[in-house]
Amino acid sequence: MGMNADKKEIRRIALNYTLKTMTFSSITAGIVVGSLLAYLADCIHLRGLIISFFSAWLAGLVVAWISTTNNSRKFIYPTWLLVEQSNLIARGDFTAEVPLNQPMGQIALMRDVFNHMVAELRFIGSQIKEAGFQINNSSAEAVRITDNTLESINTMTGLIDQIARGANEQAVNMQVTSRSAAFMADLAQQVEQNFSAVADHAGATEAVVADGLHNASFQRQKVTESMTSIARVSESIGELEEKSAMIGQIVNVITDIASQTNLLALNAAIEAARAGEQGRGFAVVAEEVRKLAEETSTTAQSIYGLIGDIQNSTIQVVEDVASAREVLESQTDAVLNNEKLLLRLKEYIIPVTQQIQNIATASQEITHSTNSINTEMENIAAVSQETAAATEEIFASTEEQSKNIANMLECVKEMSLLAEKLEEQSNAIKLPNEQ
Numbered sequence: 001m002g003m004n005a006d007k008k009e010i011r012r013i014a015l016n017y018t019l020k021t022m023t024f025s026s027i028t029a030g031i032v033v034g035s036l037l038a039y040l041a042d043c044i045h046l047r048g049l050i051i052s053f054f055s056a057w058l059a060g061l062v063v064a065w066i067s068t069t070n071n072s073r074k075f076i077y078p079t080w081l082l083v084e085q086s087n088l089i090a091r092g093d094f095t096a097e098v099p100l101n102q103p104m105g106q107i108a109l110m111r112d113v114f115n116h117m118v119a120e121l122r123f124i125g126s127q128i129k130e131a132g133f134q135i136n137n138s139s140a141e142a143v144r145i146t147d148n149t150l151e152s153i154n155t156m157t158g159l160i161d162q163i164a165r166g167a168n169e170q171a172v173n174m175q176v177t178s179r180s181a182a183f184m185a186d187l188a189q190q191v192e193q194n195f196s197a198v199a200d201h202a203g204a205t206e207a208v209v210a211d212g213l214h215n216a217s218f219q220r221q222k223v224t225e226s227m228t229s230i231a232r233v234s235e236s237i238g239e240l241e242e243k244s245a246m247i248g249q250i251v252n253v254i255t256d257i258a259s260q261t262n263l264l265a266l267n268a269a270i271e272a273a274r275a276g277e278q279g280r281g282f283a284v285v286a287e288e289v290r291k292l293a294e295e296t297s298t299t300a301q302s303i304y305g306l307i308g309d310i311q312n313s314t315i316q317v318v319e320d321v322a323s324a325r326e327v328l329e330s331q332t333d334a335v336l337n338n339e340k341l342l343l344r345l346k347e348y349i350i351p352v353t354q355q356i357q358n359i360a361t362a363s364q365e366i367t368h369s370t371n372s373i374n375t376e377m378e379n380i381a382a383v384s385q386e387t388a389a390a391t392e393e394i395f396a397s398t399e400e401q402s403k404n405i406a407n408m409l410e411c412v413k414e415m416s417l418l419a420e421k422l423e424e425q426s427n428a429i430k431l432p433n434e435q
Helices: 002-043 046-090 106-276 280-427
Strands: none
Touching: 046 106, 106 280
């Protein structure tokens, strides 16, 4: 539409220029040249003047037509060609150019400048199209990458959230497990202590059994010795009865002597009393002798009573010795049976003691391992708590990053729309090497 208007305007200007030039030239030629011809022809008649005027006018008209045609070819039509090619350039058709073999008249320099400008515009247009294509592709790729990144971050945020919840649950579970491990360590320690005590008791039992065997053998020997001793005791008791009778006789003699001594002491006391103050010391001695005689008599009577008791006891002892003999014989059988039982117990208790010692050793190892596990559980629980806290921080940071990338995605989409518009506008540029 604009190009047709420019063509019409140029044609109108050219036509006006031709008409005005031809009119002015023909009139000027008619008046000036006609008058000159009439003067030269010495024409004074009106008819000659008219013929001279029209001849000059016709000649001026021809000259004006030739002049305007030549000027149009040199100025107007080259200008029209430049305007036409400029309109093509304005519409983005960079294939437009003025051929070098095209006659341009007086404006050939403008053709060269125009063609140079078109060459520069073609280069710029190709750069713009390439840049628009690359920007559009880059924007689309940026949108795709940003979208994928946002999707990945959202997925990662979900995973981190799950990991955070799992880490918190794991931290709680590890705390429970740590407490259970501590409780198990206490139980293992108690088991170790119990097995150690059992091992000690088993060892003590084994020692007791050994001592029991030794004691049983010793008792068997002692029972035999006791049987021999009982026989000797029986003989000694017989001798004791005889000697008790002799002691009784001796005690009777002592009792008689004590009675006589008592009488003598009384007589001495009487004589001392008669002596008065001089016999006072002797009276004290006589009193002491009397007391001693009485005590001796009393003691002798006690001894005599004791001898009676001893004799009675001796009779009882004889009976008891007989019973003891029977008991010792029964004990001998019991000791022999106990010795046999202890021997059998020893056969069983030695491997049991060994097994208990092995179990006690294993319990110690279990306690050591359980303590190590408890320590590791406490460390793991601490690390789990730190991991849960760090995961929550990562989750918060990832959420913030997701928001930032979402905002960036909106910006990239806007940039992509601008890039598409830029590519559409750059595609409107037509270059010579494009169909």
